[in-house]
Amino acid sequence: MNRFLIFVCAVAVVLFFSLSMDLRAGSHEKGEELVSQKCSTCHGLSRVQDADKSLEEWDSTVDRMISYGAGISQDEKQAVVEYLAGI
Numbered sequence: 183m184n185r186f187l188i189f190v191c192a193v194a195v196v197l198f199f200s201l202s203m204d205l206r207a208g209s210h211e212k213g214e215e216l217v218s219q220k221c222s223t224c225h226g227l228s229r230v231q232d233a234d235k236s237l238e239e240w241d242s243t244v245d246r247m248i249s250y251g252a253g254i255s256q257d258e259k260q261a262v263v264e265y266l267a268g269i
């Protein structure tokens with residue numbers, strides 16, 4: 183019985199990690215897609231790629247871009263900022 187429980191726990195742990203990695207990969211792709219769609223209209227993407235910023239700096243930069251007229255919702259902003267801080 184104990185072995186069965188350990189087995190069930192092991193499966194649960196593996197499932198949990200693969201699921202959370204899938205979710206992270208999903209939001210990374212979403213961020214990448216949003217950046218290439220929304221951040222290349224006023225200036226080239228090279229301006230984005232050349233910048234080396236922390237999460238907080240990207241957060242305020244993206245807020246500034248939104249104030250210039252970048253059409254990004256709060257949900258999308260989260261994915262964009264996390265993606266930018268990770269590259």
Ligand code: HEC
Binds near residue numbers: 229246252254266
């Ligand atoms: C509505 C037009 C517009 C859109 C859309 C836009 N930007 Fe900008 N961006 C600007 C302007 C204007 C500047 C130059 C003035 C400045 O730096 O505030 C700029 C400058 C920048 C800079 C260089 C300045 C700095 O702070 O390092 C970065 C990086 C940047 N944008 C990133 C982005 C990202 C990321 C996105 C997508 C979320 C984006 N931009 C979308 C207008 C835009």
